[in-house]
Amino acid sequence: MPTSHQENHSELTWPIEGVARVPYQVFFDPAIYELEQERLFRGPVWNYVGLEAELPHSGDFKATFVGDTPIVVTRDQEGALHAFVNRCAHRGALVCRELRGNRATHVCVYHQWSYDLKGNLIGIPFRKGIEGKGGYAADFSPTQHSLHKLRAATYDGLIFVSFAEDVEPLAEYIGPTMRPWLDKIFHRPVRVLGYARQLINGNWKLYAENVRDPYHGSLLHLFSATFGLARSSQGGGTLMDEVGRHDILHAHRRTEAQETAAYTNEGLRSYQAKYSLADPSLLKARPEFQDDITTSIHTIFPCLVVQRISNTLAARQFLPKGPDKFELIFTLLGYEDDDEEIRNIRLKQANLVGPAGFISLEDGHAIELVQQAIVHDKTACSFIEFGGREVASQDSLVTEAAIRGFWQYYRRLMGFNESQRGGGNHAK
Numbered sequence: 428m429p430t431s432h433q434e435n436h437s438e439l440t441w442p443i444e445g446v447a448r449v450p451y452q453v454f455f456d457p458a459i460y461e462l463e464q465e466r467l468f469r470g471p472v473w474n475y476v477g478l479e480a481e482l483p484h485s486g487d488f489k490a491t492f493v494g495d496t497p498i499v500v501t502r503d504q505e506g507a508l509h510a511f512v513n514r515c516a517h518r519g520a521l522v523c524r525e526l527r528g529n530r531a532t533h534v535c536v537y538h539q540w541s542y543d544l545k546g547n548l549i550g551i552p553f554r555k556g557i558e559g560k561g562g563y564a565a566d567f568s569p570t571q572h573s574l575h576k577l578r579a580a581t582y583d584g585l586i587f588v589s590f591a592e593d594v595e596p597l598a599e600y601i602g603p604t605m606r607p608w609l610d611k612i613f614h615r616p617v618r619v620l621g622y623a624r625q626l627i628n629g630n631w632k633l634y635a636e637n638v639r640d641p642y643h644g645s646l647l648h649l650f651s652a653t654f655g656l657a658r659s660s661q662g663g664g665t666l667m668d669e670v671g672r673h674d675i676l677h678a679h680r681r682t683e684a685q686e687t688a689a690y691t692n693e694g695l696r697s698y699q700a701k702y703s704l705a706d707p708s709l710l711k712a713r714p715e716f717q718d719d720i721t722t723s724i725h726t727i728f729p730c731l732v733v734q735r736i737s738n739t740l741a742a743r744q745f746l747p748k749g750p751d752k753f754e755l756i757f758t759l760l761g762y763e764d765d766d767e768e769i770r771n772i773r774l775k776q777a778n779l780v781g782p783a784g785f786i787s788l789e790d791g792h793a794i795e796l797v798q799q800a801i802v803h804d805k806t807a808c809s810f811i812e813f814g815g816r817e818v819a820s821q822d823s824l825v826t827e828a829a830i831r832g833f834w835q836y837y838r839r840l841m842g843f844n845e846s847q848r849g850g851g852n853h854a855k
């Protein structure tokens with residue numbers, strides 16, 4: 428039976444063309460946003476929340492979000508990871524008010540209920556009242572008032588949490604297609620080099636599309652095309668798991684002559700051979716993997732992107748902040764045993780890719796342009812037929828197949844079926 432909440436959400440008709448169309452309503456409707464929090468972020472998914480490298484010691488913690496629900500991740504005295512909703516079991520205040528740190532206990536500032544690193548209630552001021560008056564009754568049981576605990580699991584040092592009891596084990600969720608690609612990046616211990624945060628005035632799913640969209644890379648990001656960071660003439664493709672929810676977008680090095688010929692043959696404006704950088708050190712890379720890959724973007728549903736662009740490595744987490752806003756957080760990574768030269772290359776290139784550089788600035792702006800244009804019109808849809816209408820991995824960078832894959836899985840979780848009123852539909 429649909430719950431009353433499901434019955435109340437706004438109507439949604441998904442066009443008969445299926446995943447080759449997306450109704451713009453999903454990007455602005457507050458009722459759909461609410462339903463996503465319940466069915467998707469609190470549904471049978473693993474949400475990325477951080478890296479083990481961010482919490483190396485007992486007592487280390489990190490505050491973040493699952494969807495827009497605040498949570499805390501901790502490492503306990505035995506070294507195990509825990510996660511709980513950052514909401515006091517007394518009257519609902521945010522317990523942890525810092526982004527990161529180290530504490531033996533977490534104390535709510537309002538009435539000072541205190542919790543251990545597993546989220547258990549361990550301290551209650553005036554529990555028995557004062558001089559026999561007030562306080563809690565004798566049958567008050569602290570064990571009934573823990574913080575709301577989530578499941579936590581790790582893969583390759585990436586920490587994921589889930590509200591759901593019925594989600595598959597994390598390694599299965601990531602799946603056999605994605606795992607070797609993550610294993611390759613996280614083959615030795617990583618170190619956090621820093622963070623970059625970007626607030627983008629657009630719906631979070633526009634970013635889920637953007638990171639699965641290989642062909643804007645050389646068109647929107649003219650800098651990348653001009654200076655050879657990303658060209659659609661490169662070899663590469665998009666590789667999905669069997670349900671289309673995760674994706675690897677990979678681009679491979681070709682010779683300068685091959686790329687220039689491919690570009691000039693197509694007459695694309697974005698290849699400007701006459702330009703050069705006054706300081707080419709920005710693009711100076713050092714080969715470090717035994718492959719010819721220049722870029723691989725690994726997207727784990729719903730909100731993690733593991734980035735390898737030239738020598739930059741990063742975990743990107745994107746967090747919805749309402750229907751028309753999301754925060755994009757880059758955790759920039761190197762390896763623990765990096766020498767100074769490679770660390771400096773990573774830091775310099777991070778400026779190119781991140782919010783203060785060209786690439787993420789331009790992605791954020793493109794997303795805001797969409798959000799500004801799609802207001803009100805619930806029947807209008809986007810058109811996603813580049814590279815066909817199917818959801819299938821492709822050996823090409825000129826395709827929107829992985830975007831269709833995202834929508835295929837999104838619709839399954841949300842219960843939005845084709846050309847039906849969406850209110851009572853169940854997720855399959």
Ligand code: FES
Nearest residue numbers: 515517518535538
């Ligand atoms: S709301 Fe946290 S102790 Fe009262």
Ligand SMILES: [Fe+2]
Nearest residue numbers: 644648786790
């Ligand atoms: Fe981009």
